[in-house]
Amino acid sequence: MHSRIFAMFAASFLSLAFSDANAAATLVTDGGGYLTGVNNVLVGTTLYDVSFSYGSCASNFAGCTSSSSFDFTSQATADAANSALLSQAIAASPFAEAPLLIGPGGACGYFLCEIETPYFTDGVTSTIDSAVYVRDSTPPALSTSNSIPITEFTSATNTRVWSHWSTVPEPFTVSLFGAGFAGAVALRRRRKTA
Numbered sequence: 562m563h564s565r566i567f568a569m570f571a572a573s574f575l576s577l578a579f580s581d582a583n584a585a586a587t588l589v590t591d592g593g594g595y596l597t598g599v600n601n602v603l604v605g606t607t608l609y610d611v612s613f614s615y616g617s618c619a620s621n622f623a624g625c626t627s628s629s630s631f632d633f634t635s636q637a638t639a640d641a642a643n644s645a646l647l648s649q650a651i652a653a654s655p656f657a658e659a660p661l662l663i664g665p666g667g668a669c670g671y672f673l674c675e676i677e678t679p680y681f682t683d684g685v686t687s688t689i690d691s692a693v694y695v696r697d698s699t700p701p702a703l704s705t706s707n708s709i710p711i712t713e714f715t716s717a718t719n720t721r722v723w724s725h726w727s728t729v730p731e732p733f734t735v736s737l738f739g740a741g742f743a744g745a746v747a748l749r750r751r752r753k754t755a
Contacts, residue, residue: 639680639691664722
């Protein structure tokens with residue numbers, strides 16, 4: 562009986578290990594139909610889940626005074642991330658030319674939505690970011706190396722849609738953890754019966 566349970570666990574974890582790591586990007590919407598994120602965005606060899614938030618840079622990134630609080634810290638990585646977000650999810654979606662439907666509760670403006678990914682700040686005068694621009698009746702585009710005065714970013718009244726990137730655990734890592742756990746359980750049961 563225990564060997565069957567162990568075999569089922571092992572088979573399920575092995576199937577996870579060899580599943581397709583290049584899962585298609587999936588749009589995430591809230592109950593109102595607004596785009597609030599995208600799961601499984603492949604940037605290079607890393608999968609990310611991206612969530613969108615509303616508010617100032619200061620309220621989203623620990624005061625917006627240090628580049629270390631950003632998900633990416635170079636123009637190359639931020640541009641690669643936004644390029645992947647644009648090509649894998651936004652460009653071919655119903656949101657491609659619908660800026661009003663992007664962000665929590667439709668946070669973006671009528672004609673333009675900037676999905677911001679900041680990567681540098683000097684903490685004093687300016688912050689530089691990469692952005693995906695979604696315009697009404699115009700195909701979306703990537704905008705790189707945008708320098709914006711830090712006072713504009715940290716003002717409570719100037720809000721943007723910010724992207725937050727979190728890595729998705731690799732299926733193989735999850736399966737190894739699960740197999741190790743199942744092995745430990747099986748070993749413990751054997752010791753109890755002995």
